[in-house]
Amino acid sequence: MKGNFYRLKGRHVSVTLLVLTLTTIFLWAWEKNPFVTTLQSAQEQFNFHTSEFVVDAPKGPSFDSLTPNEHVQETDSNPTRSEESQIPEKEFDASNFTNSVVLETEDGDADRKPSSKIKDCNYSKGRWVADSRRPLYSGFECKQWLSEMWACRLTQRTDFSFEGYRWQPENCKMLEFERSVFLRRMQDRTIAFIGDSLGRQQFQSLLCMASGGEWREDIENVGKEYGLVKARGAIRPDGWAYRFSNTNTTILYYWSASLADLEPLNTTDKATDVAMHLDRAPAFMRRFLHRFDVLVLNTGHHWNRGKITGNRWVMYVNGKPLKDRKLLEIGNAKNFTVHSVARWLDSQLPSHPRLKAFFRTISPRHFRNGDWNTGGNCDNTTPLTGGSEISQDESSDPVIAAAVKGTNITLLDITALSELRDEGHISRYSVKATTGVNDCLHWCLPGIPDTWNELLIAQV
Numbered sequence: 001m002k003g004n005f006y007r008l009k010g011r012h013v014s015v016t017l018l019v020l021t022l023t024t025i026f027l028w029a030w031e032k033n034p035f036v037t038t039l040q041s042a043q044e045q046f047n048f049h050t051s052e053f054v055v056d057a058p059k060g061p062s063f064d065s066l067t068p069n070e071h072v073q074e075t076d077s078n079p080t081r082s083e084e085s086q087i088p089e090k091e092f093d094a095s096n097f098t099n100s101v102v103l104e105t106e107d108g109d110a111d112r113k114p115s116s117k118i119k120d121c122n123y124s125k126g127r128w129v130a131d132s133r134r135p136l137y138s139g140f141e142c143k144q145w146l147s148e149m150w151a152c153r154l155t156q157r158t159d160f161s162f163e164g165y166r167w168q169p170e171n172c173k174m175l176e177f178e179r180s181v182f183l184r185r186m187q188d189r190t191i192a193f194i195g196d197s198l199g200r201q202q203f204q205s206l207l208c209m210a211s212g213g214e215w216r217e218d219i220e221n222v223g224k225e226y227g228l229v230k231a232r233g234a235i236r237p238d239g240w241a242y243r244f245s246n247t248n249t250t251i252l253y254y255w256s257a258s259l260a261d262l263e264p265l266n267t268t269d270k271a272t273d274v275a276m277h278l279d280r281a282p283a284f285m286r287r288f289l290h291r292f293d294v295l296v297l298n299t300g301h302h303w304n305r306g307k308i309t310g311n312r313w314v315m316y317v318n319g320k321p322l323k324d325r326k327l328l329e330i331g332n333a334k335n336f337t338v339h340s341v342a343r344w345l346d347s348q349l350p351s352h353p354r355l356k357a358f359f360r361t362i363s364p365r366h367f368r369n370g371d372w373n374t375g376g377n378c379d380n381t382t383p384l385t386g387g388s389e390i391s392q393d394e395s396s397d398p399v400i401a402a403a404v405k406g407t408n409i410t411l412l413d414i415t416a417l418s419e420l421r422d423e424g425h426i427s428r429y430s431v432k433a434t435t436g437v438n439d440c441l442h443w444c445l446p447g448i449p450d451t452w453n454e455l456l457i458a459q460v
Contacts, residue, residue: 135446137213152444195298203253300362361397378440
């Protein structure tokens with residue numbers, strides 16, 4: 001009986017040793033080549049789950065003022081002053097600027113990186129690649145935010161191949177834009193665009209991206225909180241502000257084409273001259289800066305003599321009319337203003353540690369065989385006829401690059417990559433089929449400004 005007991009015990013030990021041996025071999029093989037992950041694609045391994053961030057859409061208040069898609073002529077879309085002269089000569093040298101960003105993640109988002117932590121990552125250096133998943137929203141359906149004059153799907157245009165491309169930076173990995181993830185990351189935050197009508201396009205683009213181009217009753221008009229209401233006798237308000245109520249995410253735009261502070265010299269006279277304070281940031285920015293978490297500035301196309309004269313802007317410095325003839329030259333005045341605004345904003349950043357500030361470079365114009373008023377056009381509809389890749393390290397907008405160099409303001413460099421996309425402009429197409437009018441400054445939406453926002457989001 002005792003012998004049988006020892007025989008059974010010996011067999012039990014042998015089986016135990018065999019199991020331990022096989023388990024050790026299995027664990028060693030798993031470490032070398034985990035077969036479960038080999039069944040997934042590279043993209044599946046890289047992406048993270050986003051279902052936890054899905055935003056519900058309860059009903060909210062109705063809008064009580066003009067929405068940003070109202071079809072009204074902007075100051076910078078007036079046929080007599082709609083397009084601007086070429087970028088003026090630059091007085092300042094940008095000298096080998098490189099946009100280097102290292103992404104910082106919050107404690108709770110360490111595993112949700114919108115882009116890789118690659119040293120010297122230059123988002124403006126890369127190539128356009130075809131992507132069948134584009135566009136990010138429908139040009140037919142985003143009527144809540146998208147201006148009719150920029151919704152090329154509503155015009156006579158029949159070729160929309162320009163919508164099917166995305167920008168791929170050379171040394172920066174960017175996740176595919178997910179609106180629920182974006183809104184979750186921007187919870188309790190405010191994103192502000194301050195600039196000209198190209199800034200307004202970027203604003204509308206982001207609203208369409210964040211809403212998926214779908215009608216949303218849970219988005220609240222909060223323009224009154226920022227004084228953005230249509231004044232009596234005005235064509236439109238000075239801007240718009242909307243809040244996604246589920247995440248308390250606010251996206252706003254304020255019109256400031258030159259980024260100089262504008263002050264009517266006689267508030268009782270509609271035809272009065274306007275003091276253009278080159279050394280003073282816009283009052284709106286100074287008043288509400290403490291409420292912003294992300295700020296995107298832009299300027300450029302209003303800096304020409306026709307715009308300044310037409311708007312009755314009179315240049316001021318130190319609270320007095322400018323007498324310095326050298327500084328009165330358009331290129332020098334622009335440089336002075338851009339540097340003044342950048343220096344002021346940079347000086348404010350230590351007092352606003354949550355604020356991430358960007359200065360977007362100029363959006364290129366593509367008039368061919370003339371200018372806006374001399375028969376110029378941009379009739380090309382074939383994507384990337386001038387190439388698909390940008391290999392330069394320096395910015396194609398040395399004025400803005402020089403202004404932010406040495407500051408804590410990030411350069412949102414979109415000039416060179418947008419230069420390759422001449423087929424994406426409004427061109428000769430319009431809802432009313434107006435003949436002889438070509439808009440080779442503004443972009444079709446969906447379109448190139450969506451890419452600007454993807455680059456912005458990757459660096460926030």
